[in-house]
Amino acid sequence: MLSERRLQVLRAIVQDYVGTEEPVGSKALTERHNLGVSPATVRNDMSALEEEGYIAQPHTSAGRIPTDKGYRLFVDRLADVKPMTQPERRAIQNFLDGAVDLDDVVARTVRLLAQLTRQVAVVQYPSLTRSAVRHVELLALAPARVMLVLITDTGRVEQRLIDCPAPIGENTLADLRARLNSRVTGRRFTDVPLLVQDLPEAFEQEDRSTVASVLSTLLETLVERTEERLMIGGTANLTRFTHDFPLTIQPVLEALEEQVVLLKLLGEAQDSAMTVRIGHENEYEGLNSTSVVSVGYGSGGEAVAKLGVVGPTRMDYPGTMGAVRAVARYVGQILAES
Amino acid sequence: MLSERRLQVLRAIVQDYVGTEEPVGSKALTERHNLGVSPATVRNDMSALEEEGYIAQPHTSAGRIPTDKGYRLFVDRLADVKPMTQPERRAIQNFLDGAVDLDDVVARTVRLLAQLTRQVAVVQYPSLTRSAVRHVELLALAPARVMLVLITDTGRVEQRLIDCPAPIGENTLADLRARLNSRVTGRRFTDVPLLVQDLPEAFEQEDRSTVASVLSTLLETLVERTEERLMIGGTANLTRFTHDFPLTIQPVLEALEEQVVLLKLLGEAQDSAMTVRIGHENEYEGLNSTSVVSVGYGSGGEAVAKLGVVGPTRMDYPGTMGAVRAVARYVGQILAES
DNA sequence: GACTGGCACTCGCGCAAGCAGAGTGCCAGT
DNA sequence: ACTGGCACTCTGCTTGCGCGAGTGCCAGTC
Numbered sequence: 027m028l029s030e031r032r033l034q035v036l037r038a039i040v041q042d043y044v045g046t047e048e049p050v051g052s053k054a055l056t057e058r059h060n061l062g063v064s065p066a067t068v069r070n071d072m073s074a075l076e077e078e079g080y081i082a083q084p085h086t087s088a089g090r091i092p093t094d095k096g097y098r099l100f101v102d103r104l105a106d107v108k109p110m111t112q113p114e115r116r117a118i119q120n121f122l123d124g125a126v127d128l129d130d131v132v133a134r135t136v137r138l139l140a141q142l143t144r145q146v147a148v149v150q151y152p153s154l155t156r157s158a159v160r161h162v163e164l165l166a167l168a169p170a171r172v173m174l175v176l177i178t179d180t181g182r183v184e185q186r187l188i189d190c191p192a193p194i195g196e197n198t199l200a201d202l203r204a205r206l207n208s209r210v211t212g213r214r215f216t217d218v219p220l221l222v223q224d225l226p227e228a229f230e231q232e233d234r235s236t237v238a239s240v241l242s243t244l245l246e247t248l249v250e251r252t253e254e255r256l257m258i259g260g261t262a263n264l265t266r267f268t269h270d271f272p273l274t275i276q277p278v279l280e281a282l283e284e285q286v287v288l289l290k291l292l293g294e295a296q297d298s299a300m301t302v303r304i305g306h307e308n309e310y311e312g313l314n315s316t317s318v319v320s321v322g323y324g325s326g327g328e329a330v331a332k333l334g335v336v337g338p339t340r341m342d343y344p345g346t347m348g349a350v351r352a353v354a355r356y357v358g359q360i361l362a363e364s
Numbered sequence: 365m366l367s368e369r370r371l372q373v374l375r376a377i378v379q380d381y382v383g384t385e386e387p388v389g390s391k392a393l394t395e396r397h398n399l400g401v402s403p404a405t406v407r408n409d410m411s412a413l414e415e416e417g418y419i420a421q422p423h424t425s426a427g428r429i430p431t432d433k434g435y436r437l438f439v440d441r442l443a444d445v446k447p448m449t450q451p452e453r454r455a456i457q458n459f460l461d462g463a464v465d466l467d468d469v470v471a472r473t474v475r476l477l478a479q480l481t482r483q484v485a486v487v488q489y490p491s492l493t494r495s496a497v498r499h500v501e502l503l504a505l506a507p508a509r510v511m512l513v514l515i516t517d518t519g520r521v522e523q524r525l526i527d528c529p530a531p532i533g534e535n536t537l538a539d540l541r542a543r544l545n546s547r548v549t550g551r552r553f554t555d556v557p558l559l560v561q562d563l564p565e566a567f568e569q570e571d572r573s574t575v576a577s578v579l580s581t582l583l584e585t586l587v588e589r590t591e592e593r594l595m596i597g598g599t600a601n602l603t604r605f606t607h608d609f610p611l612t613i614q615p616v617l618e619a620l621e622e623q624v625v626l627l628k629l630l631g632e633a634q635d636s637a638m639t640v641r642i643g644h645e646n647e648y649e650g651l652n653s654t655s656v657v658s659v660g661y662g663s664g665g666e667a668v669a670k671l672g673v674v675g676p677t678r679m680d681y682p683g684t685m686g687a688v689r690a691v692a693r694y695v696g697q698i699l700a701e702s
Numbered sequence: 703g704a705c706t707g708g709c710a711c712t713c714g715c716g717c718a719a720g721c722a723g724a725g726t727g728c729c730a731g732t
Numbered sequence: 733a734c735t736g737g738c739a740c741t742c743t744g745c746t747t748g749c750g751c752g753a754g755t756g757c758c759a760g761t762c
Contacts, residue, residue, distance in 0.1 A: 051725050064735055069726070087725050087742045127524060129593075163513070165499050175501070175513060175521065183513065185521050186465060255467075261599060262617035279600035389754050402706050407755070425713050425754050706761075712754090721746080732735080 028078070034061060035071045036080055037104040040092050044340055049089030094305035094339060097317070101302050101343050108344040110352040114142075118356050125360065128152075128181040132257050135333065135357050140260025142349040145337035146282065148320075150292055151255040152180035152330040152361065154248060159210045159218065164203045164240065169193040174243055179212075180330055180361055188243045190236045198233050202240065215248050254289055254331070258282055267338060277312030278336070291318055298322025298329030300351060305339045315339060319346050323354035325362035333357070366416070372399060373409045374418055375442040378430050382680055387427030432643035432677060435655070439640050439681050446682040448690040452480075456690060460698050466490075466519035470595050473671065473695050478598025480687040483675035484620065486658075488630055489593040490518035490668040490699065492586060497548045497556065502541045502578065507531040512581055517550075518668055518699055526581045528574045536571050540578065553586050592627055592669070596620055605676060615650030616674070629656055636660025636667030638689060643677045653677060657684050661692035663700035671695070 028036075038059045042050040052065040052072060061068065072090055075081045080096035083089065092100065110118070121138055125131040132149050139147035163175040170190040177183050205228060209221045222241055226234045261282065264275050281287050287310050294309075295301035300321040306314050317339045322329025333354055335346060366374075376397045380388040390403040390410060399406065410428055413419045418434035421427065430438065448456070459476055463469040470487050477485035501513040508528045515521050543566060547559045560579055564572045599620065602613050619625050625648050632647075633639035638659040644652050655677045660667025671692055673684060 049725090053725075065725095066735055066737090067733085070734090073727080083726085085742065087727095087740085089725065160505065161503050161511070163501055163503065165501065165515070167498065173499070173515065175515075177503070177511065177513075177523070181523075181525075183521055183523050185515070185519075187519075259621060262614055262621055265614040265617065276600055276603040279603065283597060283600055387754090391754075403754095404706055404708090404756095405704085408705090411756080421755090423713065425711085427754070704762090706759105708758090708760100709756105711756085714751105714753095716751090717749090719747085722744095724741105724743090726739105726741080728739090729737090730735105731737100732733105 028075075031061065031063070032071045032075060033099075033104060034059075035068060036075055036092070036096060037100065039072075039075075039081060039090060040096065040100045040104070043091050044342055047340065049084055049091050051089035054089070092340075094307065097304045097339055097343070098307075101304070101347075105344045107300075107351060108348040110348055115352060115356075118142075118352060122356050122360050128183075131181075131357065131360055133259075135353060136257050136259035139333065139335060139349065139353050140263060142353065143335045143337065143346050144260075144266070145263050145335045145341065145346065146258060146260045146278075147333070147335050148256060148258050148282075148288055148292065149333040149357075150289070150331040151257070152178065152182055152324075153254055154178065154182070154184070154215055156215075156324075156328065156330045157182065158212055158214045160212075162203070162206050162210060162244070164199055164206075166194070166196060166199055172199070172240060174240065174247065176244070176247060178215075180325065184247055186243050186247050188240055190239055192232070192236055194233065194236045198229070198236075202229070202237055206244075218248055219245055256285060256288060256292075258288070260335075263337075274315050274338075278316060281310055281312040282336070287312075292320050292332040292334060295320065295332075298324065298332075300347060301334075302343065302347070317341055317343075319343075319350050321350055321354045323358045323361075325358055330361070366413075369399065369401070370409045370413060371437075371442060372397075373406060374413055374430070374434060375438060377410075377413075377419060377428060378434065378438045378442070381429050382678055385678065387422060387429050389427035392427070430678075432645065435642045435677055435681070436645075439642070439685075443682045445638075445689060446686040448686055453690060453694075456480075456694050460694050463698065466521075469519075469695065469698055471597075473691060474595050474597035477671065477673060477687065477691050478601060480691065481673045481675065481684050482598075482604070483601050483673045483679065483684065484596060484598045484616075485671070485673050486594060486596050486620075486626055486630065487671040487695075488627070488669040489595070490516065490520055490662075491592055492516065492520070492522070492553055494553075494662075494666065494668045495520065496550055496552045498550075500541070500544050500548060500582070502537055502544075504532070504534060504537055510537070510578060512578065512585070514582070514585055516553075518663065522585055524581050524585050526578055528577055530570070530574055532571065532574045536567070536574075540567070540575055544582075556586055557583055594623060594626060594630075596626070598673075601675075612653050612676075616654060619648055619650040620674070625650075630658050630670040630672060633658065633670075636662065636670075638685060639672075640681065640685070655679055655681075657681075657688050659688055659692045661696045661699075663696055668699070 038055055039050055042058060052068040055068055056065050079093060080099060081090040082093050084091060118138060122134055125134050132151055135149045136147045157178040157180050160179045161177045165173040167173055170193045172188045172190060174186045174188055175183060205225060210218050213221060225241060226237045229237050264278060267274050303318045305317060308314060308318060316336050318334055318336050320332050320334030322332050324330040334350060376393055377388055380396060390406040393406055394403050417431060418437060419428040420431050422429060456476060460472055463472050470489055473487045474485045495516040495518050498517045499515045503511040505511055508531045510526045510528060512524045512526055543563060548556050551559060563579060564575045567575050602616060605612050641656045643655060646652060646656060654674050656672055656674050658670050658672025660670050662668040672688060
């Protein structure tokens with residue numbers, strides 16, 4: 027078990043390293059934080075911390091830098107989430123309030139988050155699976171061609187083209203539209219399959235195959251297309267990694283291009299609580315020298331999607347976590363209003 | 365006027381420099397291209413080319429590299445667009461054919477373009493102003509709340525919420541929907557304002573203000589929201605700028621984040637022909653050391669939007685132009701089919 | 703007049719050596 | 733348990749030097 031002072035030393039190392047980006051030595055530590063002990067003592071503590079794997083030295087006789095394990099201990103036990111100041115909160119709210127539709131909300135959120143944290147921001151669109159249906163619309167484009175438009179309670183719109191096996195009459199289509207909406211409007215997506223399964227039976231024999239194909243497209247859209255969308259921003263902030271350059275930045279950019287990787291990243295933490303993944307805790311190895319701070323957001327009590335930031339393991343955790351949490355909260359409010 | 369051989373020398377310099385990324389000297393040139401003359405002669409030619417501003421040397425006694433002016437001459441007079449090979453064409457078509465909706469088409473196009481050119485790809489969504497209306501849908505969400513859904517002939521969907529000044533009846537709404545569609549379906553967006561301006565007069569006095577507010581939202585969506593959307597990809601390719609790093613890459617990433625900048629960039633060339641902007645020809649100074657190759661694409665003869673790539677001025681122009689042109693052509697086909 | 707071969711000159715780059723500074727580990731002393 | 737002191741290690745920076753690539757010029761040749 028580490029003594030209280032050693033924890034303080036670790037905290038000081040993390041704080042200094044985050045600030046200066048340079049390995050921190052015993053002398054500098056005692057000067058900048060009044061720990062009440064001499065450098066020599068701190069050296070002993072550092073030696074112990076290194077023994078335990080919380081810090082490391084890049085090369086003999088340079089200062090120490092925190093390891094992933096050190097950062098982990100820091101976020102778990104040594105740091106408090108730094109709340110946003112009053113003006114900051116107001117600015118967030120103002121900025122998000124100007125949004126005109128869902129795309130705009132997401133776009134603004136990304137910008138905001140990137141700006142606040144000065145890191146790469148990732149925002150997932152409200153998930154289909156956790157949303158409810160607001161309306162289903164069917165439009166006849168041609169005799170045997172229908173467009174399905176699905177509107178969610180979070181304002182998201184999905185559309186699909188359907189080629190019907192047989193022409194479908196305008197009346198039949200209106201009937202189907204009405205029945206469909208009366209059954210599914212306001213229901214959660216996950217419940218929809220059960221609610222519509224006996225729908226074809228209400229129609230004439232000749233229309234059943236068409237109805238069935240419309241329904242199957244609907245279900246596909248709900249299930250198969252659960253592939254979530256997301257938006258990223260602030261990639262220019264990656265260049266602040268002035269240090270070890272192409273090495274770090276390239277795999278990160280590649281990871282950011284792979285929506286699958288990002289979605290998995292955000293999806294990993296089951297609940298909507300704030301999650302911090304540090305360095306090698308990320309499965310995808312391109313992100314091994316970055317940390318990911320993510321949290322769920324939603325209009326009600328439950329999360330409909332996640333958002334977060336990706337940055338160097340050497341990041342300002344309290345500040346970042348505070349910003350992420352605050353933004354998530356306000357986005358949730360905005361969604362609830364619209 | 366430059367002699368024929370000097371033009372050949374310039375062409376050789378561009379080709380070699382693009383290949384090796386290193387200043388090219390007179391000796392190397394004569395070895396790799398059989399110009400039929402000695403290094404000394406080439407030196408004289410180079411001296412003349414430098415005099416004219418087509419090439420420059422980074423420092424005395426290093427080889428020469430092309431200037432922006434040199435590249436300009438190269439693309440204008442010395443290079444032919446390199447057509448895609450048969451297998452490449454087939455691969456492009458196959459890849460794009462798998463798309464399920466407009467978002468997917470755009471996303472796939474971006475990936476494809478980035479992969480083919482190994483550069484940053486930018487694809488603009490089909491423009492609203494140059495599209496036609498496929499359908500307008502009005503949905504009553506609450507007594508005085510209507511959602512407007514606008515579907516374009518290119519498959520793009522825009523939605524807007526409208527808070528009405530007074531509750532609107534289901535019948536009135538249906539009437540409005542029918543009248544609206546009969547007037548605007550199939551018409552170009554630019555014609556819509558004229559077509560609907562006298563529409564409120566067809567309604568009872570009490571509904572007119574509501575109808576007017578719906579119409580004004582529609583017009584807003586068409587005009588004000590002409591702000592185009594676009595998608596970018598392949599940013600990881602920027603790291604191949606191994607040379608002069610943060611200097612170049614940061615402003616480029618910043619430019620890519622600014623949709624406004626990009627849209628202006630694509631929009632500058634009026635017609636849909638292929639455009640190449642080299643280095644300082646780009647107004648935005650963050651892109652002064654990059655070139656932009658763009659071209660319009662569209663379902664018919666006319667372009668509905670642009671796409672292109674952003675890369676270092678030292679890029680393979682013939683290859684890049686070939687890829688951009690081919691992709692634009694196939695995307696156009698795909699859009700025409702859907 | 704255009705091209706060529708030869709030659710002296712210039713510079714950037716890579717490498718080794720030397721120096722200063724920061725930081726460590728250890729040890730004896732309080 | 734903490735401290736002050738000391739020897740040691742290692743990096744980064746600077747200096748100096750030689751190599752090689754490339755140039756410009758000039759006299760000579762077709």
